[in-house]
Amino acid sequence: MTPPRGEAAVRRAFDVERVRADFPILRRQVHGHPLVYLDNAATPQKPQAVLDAIVSYYTEINANVHRGVHDLSERATTAFEAAREKVRGFFNAREAREIVFTRNATESINLVAWTFGRTNVGRDDEVVVTAMEHHSNLVPWQMLCEAAGARLRVAPIDDRGELLVDELERLLGPRTKLLAVTHMSNALGTVNAVEDIVRIAHAHGVPVLIDGSQAAYHMKVDVQALDCDFYAATGHKLYGPTGIGVLYGKAALLESMPPFMGGGDMIASVTLEKSTWNVLPYKFEAGTPHIAGAIGLGAAIDYITGIGFDAIGAHEAALLAYGTEALSSVPGVRLIGTARRKASVLSFVMEGVHPHDIGTIVDREGVAIRTGHHCAQPVMARFSVPATARASLAMYNTRGEIDTLVRALERVREVFA
Amino acid sequence: MSDLRDLYQEVILDHNKRPRNFRAIDVPTHFAEGYNPLCGDRLKLYVKVDGDVITDLAFLGSGCAISKASASLMTDALRGRTVAEAQALFERFHHVVTTPPDQPVEDLGKLSALAGVREFPVRVKCASLAWHTLKAALDRTTLTSTE
Numbered sequence: 001m002t003p004p005r006g007e008a009a010v011r012r013a014f015d016v017e018r019v020r021a022d023f024p025i026l027r028r029q030v031h032g033h034p035l036v037y038l039d040n041a042a043t044p045q046k047p048q049a050v051l052d053a054i055v056s057y058y059t060e061i062n063a064n065v066h067r068g069v070h071d072l073s074e075r076a077t078t079a080f081e082a083a084r085e086k087v088r089g090f091f092n093a094r095e096a097r098e099i100v101f102t103r104n105a106t107e108s109i110n111l112v113a114w115t116f117g118r119t120n121v122g123r124d125d126e127v128v129v130t131a132m133e134h135h136s137n138l139v140p141w142q143m144l145c146e147a148a149g150a151r152l153r154v155a156p157i158d159d160r161g162e163l164l165v166d167e168l169e170r171l172l173g174p175r176t177k178l179l180a181v182t183h184m185s186n187a188l189g190t191v192n193a194v195e196d197i198v199r200i201a202h203a204h205g206v207p208v209l210i211d212g213s214q215a216a217y218h219m220k221v222d223v224q225a226l227d228c229d230f231y232a233a234t235g236h237k238l239y240g241p242t243g244i245g246v247l248y249g250k251a252a253l254l255e256s257m258p259p260f261m262g263g264g265d266m267i268a269s270v271t272l273e274k275s276t277w278n279v280l281p282y283k284f285e286a287g288t289p290h291i292a293g294a295i296g297l298g299a300a301i302d303y304i305t306g307i308g309f310d311a312i313g314a315h316e317a318a319l320l321a322y323g324t325e326a327l328s329s330v331p332g333v334r335l336i337g338t339a340r341r342k343a344s345v346l347s348f349v350m351e352g353v354h355p356h357d358i359g360t361i362v363d364r365e366g367v368a369i370r371t372g373h374h375c376a377q378p379v380m381a382r383f384s385v386p387a388t389a390r391a392s393l394a395m396y397n398t399r400g401e402i403d404t405l406v407r408a409l410e411r412v413r414e415v416f417a
Numbered sequence: 418m419s420d421l422r423d424l425y426q427e428v429i430l431d432h433n434k435r436p437r438n439f440r441a442i443d444v445p446t447h448f449a450e451g452y453n454p455l456c457g458d459r460l461k462l463y464v465k466v467d468g469d470v471i472t473d474l475a476f477l478g479s480g481c482a483i484s485k486a487s488a489s490l491m492t493d494a495l496r497g498r499t500v501a502e503a504q505a506l507f508e509r510f511h512h513v514v515t516t517p518p519d520q521p522v523e524d525l526g527k528l529s530a531l532a533g534v535r536e537f538p539v540r541v542k543c544a545s546l547a548w549h550t551l552k553a554a555l556d557r558t559t560l561t562s563t564e
Contacts, residue, residue, distance in 0.1 A: 352434075354481035356458075357425075360537060364421055373457045386457045386479045415425050416482075 033366025041392035053299035083298030188337030189345025240300035244293030451550030
């Protein structure tokens with residue numbers, strides 16, 4: 001494969017060993033072998049800067065936000081809102097009030113289902129999803145449709161794991177109230193042409209929610225350029241802490257939606273009879289938020305931005321190409337998910353060996369991969385496999401680690417010879 | 418590699434490759450479906466009881482080597498036993514696969530091949546799926562799960 005032009009320049013700037021040094025967990029051993037962490041699609045590891053930010057928050061400025069007039073509360077509030085501003089910049093939202101903090105992408109999607117969905121989706125209406133969704137962007141819509149008496153329509157994928165956009169367009173009609181689509185499949189690695197999909201949906205007057213859980217740490221996401229109506233993401237996949245998620249929504253839409261959960265912080269005034277709602281984004285942030293999580297996410301965004309998606313993307317694309325070739329050369333291995341536009345994910349099956357057994361054996365070599373249905377059972381059904389083994393790459397992975405995986409797969413072959 | 422060999426013993430690899438009683442029973446007296454959501458293993462277990470004797474049992478499904486071998490070994494071990502004996506063996510088997518690896522356990526013959534899962538706590542469910550499904554079948558429950 002000829003390296004794309006400019007790759008040499010990027011390589012000079014991107015030093016994977018320097019990046020690895022920023023992730024303390026990568027120094028540890030597992031079963032007497034150096035850890036080879038290839039389960040990034042489940043959650044990537046965290047750089048020291050994120051860990052430091054969390055410790056520093058609790059050590060130096062811990063206080064509740066938006067409440068006190070005392071010094072610590074002001075500092076905590078400032079840091080929390082600074083994190084929101086970082087998230088805004090990261091996704092290029094127009095305004096910080098369009099960024100709602102949640103627990104994770106699942107909660108972001110449920111928020112939309114139970115607020116936008118509850119007020120806009122009625123009997124005989126339709127919600128459209130795709131056949132490659134993670135359960136988190138499928139089950140909330142099933143629940144909404146069941147509650148509303150609406151119908152869920154599913155756009156199919158082909159044998160490579162690519163979305164059939166023409167078929168998707170055929171499903172859009174006057175009854176369609178929302179299209180919910182993943183930016184990138186966690187089970188297959190497919191990257192959807194969301195920019196085209198949003199344009200097509202809008203031409204039919206259909207608003208679009210994008211599940212960005214997988215995409216957001218591999219590529220630059222610009223919600224204004226995409227023109228999507230909602231974008232859901234999760235902090236822990238952005239090299240940040242668990243328990244903090246993000247929902248981007250266009251301000252006008254968020255304004256029109258009722259609150260999700262009731263409680264403190266989301267109100268403007270409360271009497272015993274009635275309450276009025278706070279302004280955006282606080283209307284959707286009931287209760288004490290995950291302040292340390294938001295600050296940790298802010299630090300993670302600074303870290304990613306410091307390296308830059310040009311460098312990350314080039315490194316990961318080269319690694320994915322190398323991994324694709326390396327795994328394809330292992331006898332009996334078949335890749336599941338061979339879309340032309342793909343990132344990070346190497347999902348595969350091995351003839352005569354169940355993925356679960358692969359996972360156990362490579363783990364003994366220090367290699368962490370995911371095995372199972374990846375919370376995407378309909379995807380497994382589409383490819384007629386009960387499960388797959390999945391190696392997924394992040395910015396700190398190396399060719400050497402892929403070689404270790406390949407050697408571990410030879411071990412699997414030996415055991416099952 | 419040694420604990421891997423403890424887990425994937427010859428008898429397990431053999432039963433994985435050539436599972437015994439891997440078929441349906443047309444008119445079972447008891448039937449249950451087992452499901453392990455962790456790995457997507459599914460198991461259909463057919464049992465034929467005459468009086469209180471298990472005269473035939475068989476299984477179908479997909480799963481990892483451990484769950485498949487366990488089902489295969491179990492169906493071999495229980496044919497001709499009484500329901501009460503099968504239930505007692507369930508308890509003994511369960512004890513063997515859940516006892517910490519540094520403690521001694523009783524010898525259950527071929528079934529002891531599965532004692533290797535003790536070194537791999539996450540795989541205990543794979544070894545137990547068939548047995549939980551058997552218990553459910555004998556209790557006449559239709560869907561069981563090891564989660």
